[in-house]
Amino acid sequence: MTEQTAPAEPIGRRERKKAATRRKIADTALRLFLDRGYDAVGIREVAAEADVAVTTVFSHFAGKEALVFEQDEDFEQRLVRAATDRTPEEPLIPALRREIHAMVRHCTADGAVPIWRLIDSSPALRAYEESMRLRHAESLAAAITALPGGPRTPTACRAIARFTVDAFSLARDTADPAAAVDEVFDLIDAAWAALPALPA
Amino acid sequence: MTEQTAPAEPIGRRERKKAATRRKIADTALRLFLDRGYDAVGIREVAAEADVAVTTVFSHFAGKEALVFEQDEDFEQRLVRAATDRTPEEPLIPALRREIHAMVRHCTADGAVPIWRLIDSSPALRAYEESMRLRHAESLAAAITALPGGPRTPTACRAIARFTVDAFSLARDTADPAAAVDEVFDLIDAAWAALPALPA
DNA sequence: ACCGTAACACTAACGGTTAGTATTTTGAAG
DNA sequence: CTTCAAAATACTAACCGTTAGTGTTACGGT
Numbered sequence: 060m061t062e063q064t065a066p067a068e069p070i071g072r073r074e075r076k077k078a079a080t081r082r083k084i085a086d087t088a089l090r091l092f093l094d095r096g097y098d099a100v101g102i103r104e105v106a107a108e109a110d111v112a113v114t115t116v117f118s119h120f121a122g123k124e125a126l127v128f129e130q131d132e133d134f135e136q137r138l139v140r141a142a143t144d145r146t147p148e149e150p151l152i153p154a155l156r157r158e159i160h161a162m163v164r165h166c167t168a169d170g171a172v173p174i175w176r177l178i179d180s181s182p183a184l185r186a187y188e189e190s191m192r193l194r195h196a197e198s199l200a201a202a203i204t205a206l207p208g209g210p211r212t213p214t215a216c217r218a219i220a221r222f223t224v225d226a227f228s229l230a231r232d233t234a235d236p237a238a239a240v241d242e243v244f245d246l247i248d249a250a251w252a253a254l255p256a257l258p259a
Numbered sequence: 260m261t262e263q264t265a266p267a268e269p270i271g272r273r274e275r276k277k278a279a280t281r282r283k284i285a286d287t288a289l290r291l292f293l294d295r296g297y298d299a300v301g302i303r304e305v306a307a308e309a310d311v312a313v314t315t316v317f318s319h320f321a322g323k324e325a326l327v328f329e330q331d332e333d334f335e336q337r338l339v340r341a342a343t344d345r346t347p348e349e350p351l352i353p354a355l356r357r358e359i360h361a362m363v364r365h366c367t368a369d370g371a372v373p374i375w376r377l378i379d380s381s382p383a384l385r386a387y388e389e390s391m392r393l394r395h396a397e398s399l400a401a402a403i404t405a406l407p408g409g410p411r412t413p414t415a416c417r418a419i420a421r422f423t424v425d426a427f428s429l430a431r432d433t434a435d436p437a438a439a440v441d442e443v444f445d446l447i448d449a450a451w452a453a454l455p456a457l458p459a
Numbered sequence: 460a461c462c463g464t465a466a467c468a469c470t471a472a473c474g475g476t477t478a479g480t481a482t483t484t485t486g487a488a489g
Numbered sequence: 490c491t492t493c494a495a496a497a498t499a500c501t502a503a504c505c506g507t508t509a510g511t512g513t514t515a516c517g518g519t
Contacts, residue, residue, distance in 0.1 A: 071486070072484095076485090076497085101475080102475060113476090115498055186389075186390050214442045215443075221425040225425065228421075233414060238414075246450035252449065272517090280466085302505075303505080312467065313507085314509095461519080462517100462518090464517090468512080468514095469513100473507085474508105476506105477503085479501085481500080487493090488492085
């Protein structure tokens with residue numbers, strides 16, 4: 060054994076420093092982007108301001124767009140958990156509706172607004188977000204398919220997953236996001252009810 | 260008047276040459292892409308092979324990805340027409356189902372297959388296709404919203420439009436595309452029926 | 460015949476991204 | 490404590506898509 064002093068997390072200095080570098084890069088980038096616009100700030104400038112090499116930036120992030128989505132990016136996990144970790148009394152669709160509601164609230168509240176205005180301002184960021192959502196939908200689809208409760212086909216599950224992320228996407232550029240979520244989920248409710256399986 | 264000799268189309272030599280250049284670029288690019296892969300062929304090479312300047316390529320196409328989607332790209336028009344130009348007896352959703360069926364058939368048939376395998380092979384092309392589909396969904400949503408027949412909200416119409424393009428997208432990477440289209444459209448049918456308006 | 464302009468060529472650059480290589484830092488073993 | 494392999498980072502130099510700037514040619518209308 061090498062260490063007994065660490066209390067709970069056996070993380071070494073190495074990983075701590077790496078995480079610090081990552082956070083420093085992301086924070087610096089977001090600050091610059093919010094200040095002067097996404098397109099007006101280059102990677103070389105972000106690297107210089109964060110006092111790292113350009114290659115270091117790309118060793119931590121897959122691309123420039125990923126720098127923006129660093130902060131709130133547990134969407135995937137939240138979606139999957141909403142589908143799998145729920146009380147036995149709560150059916151699937153209402154659980155998803157609740158989660159999407161929470162996500163939309165989280166995005167349209169207080170400090171998150173400038174970030175989403177930044178995203179909406181750049182086609183590259185919007186495209187990146189969209190492909191992100193596709194991945195999330197696939198994860199959610201896998202979770203739904205694996206759910207016990209009936210002979211639902213993979214295709215139907217993937218469709219429901221897509222509809223769910225569509226609800227989020229649509230709600231996000233609407234005057235009344237909460238109302239939009241409910242409106243779209245009324246449709247999803249009806250679609251889900253039309254499936255020949257148990258209503259979960 | 261300047262010319263009476265042209266039989267039907269009053270197109271001059273200029274526009275003909277421009278169209279020829281455009282087609283030559285697109286054909287050359289597609290041939291090279293199919294031959295050696297999308298990422299392995301650069302714009303400079305496409306331009307050289309088509310015997311034009313690089314800037315000419317970008318004056319005809321918005322970007323490298325657009326070169327691939329040149330061939331079949333009237334999807335948007337077909338979708339909108341399926342919603343607006345239909346017999347009074349045919350309801351909206353069945354008309355959309357028919358059109359999506361036709362589109363899927365058109366994409367999975369004969370000569371179109373290599374192109375779609377090319378698209379599936381490149382993340383950049385997949386992302387481009389996805390953002391294309393978002394635009395198409397918006398157009399379709401506008402068409403549906405403008406349809407006579409009831410107090411459907413814009414949000415509900417946008418949702419149905421998204422679901423429709425989702426059906427195409429999902430069906431496209433499925434073993435049995437036609438069956439997938441029907442499966443997803445059964446869901447859309449149920450969702451549409453749940454709307455408080457006349458069932459169109 | 461003349462002129463405005465659309466189409467195109469050419470050069471050079473910019474910004475994101477990556478390969479290749481060297482250097483430092485860290486964790487573990489002896 | 491020394492040593493060593495691997496990880497993290499730095500540095501250089503390029504590649505590729507894309508665009509701006511600037512001419513030049515060819516067409517269409519007068």
